[in-house]
Amino acid sequence: MAETNPTPQSTFTGPLVVDPITRIEGHLRIMVEVENGKVKDAWSSSQLFRGLEIILKGRDPRDAQHFTQRACGVCTYVHGLASTRCVDDAVKVNIPANARMMRNLVMASQYLHDHLVHFYHLHALDWVDVTNALKADPVKAAKLAETIAPARPGNSAESLKAVQDKLKAFVETGQLGIFTNAYFLGGHKAYYLPPEVDLIATAHYLEALHMQVKAASAMAILGGKNPHTQFTVVGGCSNYNAMSKDALANYLSLTQEVCKFVNDVYIPDLLAVAGFYKDWGGIGGCTNYMAFGEFATDESTPEKHMESSFFPAGVIMNRDLGKVDKVDLGAIYEDVKYSWYKPGADGLHPYDGVTDPKYTKLDDKDHYSWMKAPRYKGKAMEVGPLARCFLAYAKGQPEFKKIIDTVLTKLSVPATALHSTLGRTAARGIETAIVAAKMETWIKEFADSSAKDNTLCAKWEMPGESKGVGLCDAPRGALSHWIRIKDKKIDNFQLVVPSTWNLGPRGAAGDKSPVEEALIGTPIADPKRPVEILRTVHAFDPCIACGVHVIEPETNEILKFKVV
Amino acid sequence: MTDSSRKILILGVGNILYADEGVGVRAVERLLETYDFSDNVTLMDGGNLGMRLMQPLMDSDYCIVLDAVLGGDQPGTIYRFTGDDLRKSLAFKDSMHQSDLVDTLIYCELVGKRPETVVIGMEPYDFKNMSIELTDIVADRLPAMLDIALKELAEAGGIATPKA
Numbered sequence: 001m002a003e004t005n006p007t008p009q010s011t012f013t014g015p016l017v018v019d020p021i022t023r024i025e026g027h028l029r030i031m032v033e034v035e036n037g038k039v040k041d042a043w044s045s046s047q048l049f050r051g052l053e054i055i056l057k058g059r060d061p062r063d064a065q066h067f068t069q070r071a072c073g074v075c076t077y078v079h080g081l082a083s084t085r086c087v088d089d090a091v092k093v094n095i096p097a098n099a100r101m102m103r104n105l106v107m108a109s110q111y112l113h114d115h116l117v118h119f120y121h122l123h124a125l126d127w128v129d130v131t132n133a134l135k136a137d138p139v140k141a142a143k144l145a146e147t148i149a150p151a152r153p154g155n156s157a158e159s160l161k162a163v164q165d166k167l168k169a170f171v172e173t174g175q176l177g178i179f180t181n182a183y184f185l186g187g188h189k190a191y192y193l194p195p196e197v198d199l200i201a202t203a204h205y206l207e208a209l210h211m212q213v214k215a216a217s218a219m220a221i222l223g224g225k226n227p228h229t230q231f232t233v234v235g236g237c238s239n240y241n242a243m244s245k246d247a248l249a250n251y252l253s254l255t256q257e258v259c260k261f262v263n264d265v266y267i268p269d270l271l272a273v274a275g276f277y278k279d280w281g282g283i284g285g286c287t288n289y290m291a292f293g294e295f296a297t298d299e300s301t302p303e304k305h306m307e308s309s310f311f312p313a314g315v316i317m318n319r320d321l322g323k324v325d326k327v328d329l330g331a332i333y334e335d336v337k338y339s340w341y342k343p344g345a346d347g348l349h350p351y352d353g354v355t356d357p358k359y360t361k362l363d364d365k366d367h368y369s370w371m372k373a374p375r376y377k378g379k380a381m382e383v384g385p386l387a388r389c390f391l392a393y394a395k396g397q398p399e400f401k402k403i404i405d406t407v408l409t410k411l412s413v414p415a416t417a418l419h420s421t422l423g424r425t426a427a428r429g430i431e432t433a434i435v436a437a438k439m440e441t442w443i444k445e446f447a448d449s450s451a452k453d454n455t456l457c458a459k460w461e462m463p464g465e466s467k468g469v470g471l472c473d474a475p476r477g478a479l480s481h482w483i484r485i486k487d488k489k490i491d492n493f494q495l496v497v498p499s500t501w502n503l504g505p506r507g508a509a510g511d512k513s514p515v516e517e518a519l520i521g522t523p524i525a526d527p528k529r530p531v532e533i534l535r536t537v538h539a540f541d542p543c544i545a546c547g548v549h550v551i552e553p554e555t556n557e558i559l560k561f562k563v564v
Numbered sequence: 565m566t567d568s569s570r571k572i573l574i575l576g577v578g579n580i581l582y583a584d585e586g587v588g589v590r591a592v593e594r595l596l597e598t599y600d601f602s603d604n605v606t607l608m609d610g611g612n613l614g615m616r617l618m619q620p621l622m623d624s625d626y627c628i629v630l631d632a633v634l635g636g637d638q639p640g641t642i643y644r645f646t647g648d649d650l651r652k653s654l655a656f657k658d659s660m661h662q663s664d665l666v667d668t669l670i671y672c673e674l675v676g677k678r679p680e681t682v683v684i685g686m687e688p689y690d691f692k693n694m695s696i697e698l699t700d701i702v703a704d705r706l707p708a709m710l711d712i713a714l715k716e717l718a719e720a721g722g723i724a725t726p727k728a
Contacts, residue, residue, distance in 0.1 A: 051694045
């Protein structure tokens with residue numbers, strides 16, 4: 001394994017703002033104060049207002065999922081699922097086994113898709129200098145590729161040269177497009193991969209583009225369509241076609257291809273890149289972790305969901321892996337003291353949540369985000385892959401334990417190094433490999449079960465008054481939707497999403513959110529190009545859900561295209 | 565391959581929760597309600613843009629994108645531009661989206677199949693407030709947008725027949 005490089009650092013002192021953070025969904029602004037080359041204080045600010053709670057009031061509870069899925073362009077299904085589960089809970093229906101398995105399979109596909117895209121297309125450019133790949137020697141790179149990803153034939157000197165040529169053509173036309181979104185590329189001293197590794201990673205970046213299409217296609221087979229799946233209904237699922245032999249065979253073959261890529265390419269790449277950036281095992285850590293659990297074998301209540309999940313639910317405080325607590329859903333609340341909402345609504349449980357906007361101004365450190373600040377028993381909690389890995393590791397879950405120990409051994413770092421930006425990125429890969437290893441078994445279970453009895457939905461009745469919670473451990477982290485029903489209509493609906501847990505503002509007590517905490521101590525090599533901030537922020541896979549997707553031309557050139 | 569066998573995708577994109585932001589999706593819905601299409605034509609509600617649209621884009625030879633466009637003109641103004649113009653006129657680094665339409669098209673090109681693309685866009689009046697209805701100004705202009713899209717479709721080799 002490669003030598004650990006020292007983290008380059010400047011002597012810069014002063015404020016820095018990264019706005020907007022790109023390669024994410026939505027609009028996120030990060031402000032930091034740097035002192036002598038290290039981040040001393042940080043503020044995470046979401047610049048888009050998400051008022052879903054307002055638009056849902058008074059509607060039929062069954063419609064909630066169709067609205068919440070539209071909040072975002074990426075994780076549409078997880079919102080659909082959380083909304084459906086919260087109404088399942090409110091109407092007290094126990095969904096059939098087939099429906100549970102089908103929902104879990106689509107979630108598994110979502111994991112494969114999201115994590116692949118995140119690692120290669122959203123996060124890799126923080127570590128890999130694509131332009132540096134032009135300097136690589138393809139023959140040397142091919143030899144290196146054999147050691148990095150031996151199970152992957154096709155990384156020949158010729159094919160790597162072809163990638164280099166393609167890249168060169170892209171750079172020369174000045175239309176880097178997707179790559180220019182990484183606006184810190186090109187001779188930055190915080191990038192220290194050899195050009196050959198940059199080239200291999202770039203080749204795999206392109207391969208991963210093919211793979212994510214397959215993962216998304218697989219999702220559409222069971223989900224009816226993608227994006228915006230249409231197969232979850234309160235009481236179960238509706239896509240009977242997905243139980244046909246042909247559909248399942250097609251789903252299996254696409255999934256197998258993606259899983260092979262995960263094992264043969266994603267995980268080896270992750271280990272190779274991490275090997276060069278081991279110093280990031282000491283940067284970007286948080287303190288408390290929480291997960292709601294996913295891939296349950298019992299969905300009859302939210303508590304059973306948490307108890308029976310393959311990805312375990314639980315809470316870890318103060319990095320103490322020796323003590324895992326059950327999640328107390330009554331101990332979740334949201335603060336708005338530092339957000340752009342009317343004051344006085346701090347500490348409200350989501351069932352009683354209020355969404356009443358009150359914008360002040362951009363550079364206001366007392367009110368600086370459209371996000372609320374969720375807290376659990378007074379603490380900011382990191383949610384997502386790292387939280388799930390710690391919980392599974394602490395609980396001795398064998399699949400997780402085995403692969404985490406292997407990764408730690410390969411990188412020769414202690415388990416404490418996982419409380420970091422590197423750990424968060426590694427955790428995402430680790431759980432992708434675990435899902436990939438399970439997929440065939442899960443597909444077979446579903447095929448066997450649905451062949452015996454094709455029940456996909458249970459009967460239920462809408463109560464006049466009720467409440468319910470839908471829990472989900474989405475790829476980004478713990479997600480919950482909360483509904484109160486009155487006169488058979490939505491009286492209150494609140495979404496507490498992974499990005500608000502991870503990227504919200506300070507709590508009412510003035511305590512920092514996980515990303516704000518994680519940024520403290522980050523070294524900054526070049527204040528004009530603070531890629532180090534992106535590394536930690538992107539590691540959380542931020543999603544400031546709701547994206548306003550208007551095409552916005554930069555120049556007046558557009559006017560000549562006017563037709564009417 | 566003759567024109568009539570070209571696979572054409574009419575892709576409506578946007579977020580229907582933000583009033584006129586969803587004009588592209590609403591346009592596709594309206595087309596589906598009022599017309600039948602020849603077999604080489606697919607209509608799709610693309611929702612919010614993203615890489616998930618790569619498969620349908622790569623499955624098509626010609627793509628007509630319907631979307632809201634901020635061109636600086638009066639609300640309801642309709643714009644037409646092609647994929648290449650789109651690329652020139654956009655500032656990628658300020659894109660607020662994880663990957664916008666242009667990025668997605670570039671990704672398609674990198675993977676090896678980028679459809680010829682034309683964008684028919686409309687200047688929105690309100691795209692910031694949450695509403696699932698279009699504003700009156702934009703709703704009034706929707707038929708004009710559909711006419712242009714249908715003309716575009718006919719030129720590309722697709723047939724739309726009004727429903728009885």
